[in-house]
Amino acid sequence: MMDDVLVMQGVTRDYPVGGAFAKKRTLRALRGIDLTVSRGRTLGLVGESGCGKSTLAKVLLGVEEATSGTVLVDGHPIESYGRIERAKLIQPVFQDPYSSLNPRMTVASIIGAPLQVRGEGTGDSRRKRVEEVAGEVGLPRHLIGAYPSQLSGGQRQRVAIARALIGEPKILICDEPTSALDVSVQSQILNLLHRLKQELNLTMILISHNLAVVHHLADEVAVMYLGRIVEHGPSQAIFDRAHHPYSSALLKAVLPPRPGSRLPELGLEAEFPSPLNPPSGCPFHPRCSNDDGTTCHEIDPEPSGTSHTYRCHHPDNFTQTAAQDQAPAD
Ligand SMILES: Nc1ncnc2c1ncn2[C@@H]1O[C@H](COP(=O)(O)OP(=O)(O)OP(=O)(O)O)[C@@H](O)[C@H]1O
C-alpha cells in the first residue's frame, strides 16, 4: 500500500558467536519479523532485554544487514538507498544522550552537522535552520553556543532530537529515548515527542522495555519475544485486552500503582530463555501459565487475528485492564 512507509517481511538477523576456544554457533536475534508501519503512525516496540528490539532498529537504520527477508522503506528495498539518502529518510534517537553527543562540538554544530555533512544550504541558512529546530524541541536560545557538558540530561536529549529532525526525516527511530534520564525529565521528553509527531506528521518507532512509556505515544504496539513479534495491534486494544499471555504479564508489570515507584518483577516463572537455544513449539511455553503441555510444546503458533494479531494457542481472554489488576497503593 502507498501509505505503508515501512514494511518488513520475514526479516531474520543472525550473529555468529563463540570464538577461538568456544564452539562457533549462530544466535538468531530476529526470527522472521513481519511488520508494517503506516505514514504518520507511531509504533511502540516493547519486550524484555535481549528480545531483539535494538537489532530490529539497527536493521532499519542500515547499521546491520538483515540475514534474510525484505525491508521496504517508502516502497523500495532498503539496500537500494545510498547512505545519505537513507539518513535523510530515517534518523535515530538513542538512549544515552551523554555518549551520543560529541563533547568537543557546540550545540549549534551538533544540530547542524547533518546538513553540513551533506553540503546542504549556506552557512547562514544552516544557522537559521538550527535556530528553528532548536526552538521546535524547546531548547533555550542561549544554549545554542554551549557544549554538551554544560547541559542537563533532558537538554542533551533535546539536542539529539533536534539533530535527528533537522533534515526533515520521514521516520524517527527512538531506542529507549528516556531510560537514561531522571524520572522527572522522562515525561517531558515523551511529551515533546508526542507534540513533534503531531506537528511534523512523523512516522515513529518508539522502542522500550516498558509498556507504560509507550502508552500515551503509540498508536499501535508490537510486543517482541525472543526475536519475533508475538502480538501487534492498536495501542488501546492491547492495553484494554492483551491476548498473548506475555503481553498481559508485561502490562501488569509496568503500570506501578504509584508513579516513580520501582517496577515489579514480571512474575514469570522461568528465566528469559537463551536465544542460542530457543524452546521447542511456542517459545514462550516454559514461562506461560496457559501452557497445555502438548500442543504448546510441539507447535509454534502462527499469527491469528487481522488488525490485532497474536501468536498463541490459548490466548488470554480476560477483559480487565492492567490498571484494574493492580493491588491498591499502600
Ligand atoms: N553484535 C552482536 N553479536 C552477537 N550477539 C548480539 C549482537 N548484538 C546483539 N546480540 C544478541 O542479540 C539478542 C538481541 O539483542 P538486542 O540488543 O537487539 O536486544 P534488545 O531487545 O535491544 O535488549 P535491551 O532491552 O537490553 O536493549 C541478544 O541475545 C544479544 O545478546
Ligand SMILES: [Mg+2]
Ligand atoms: Mg536495546
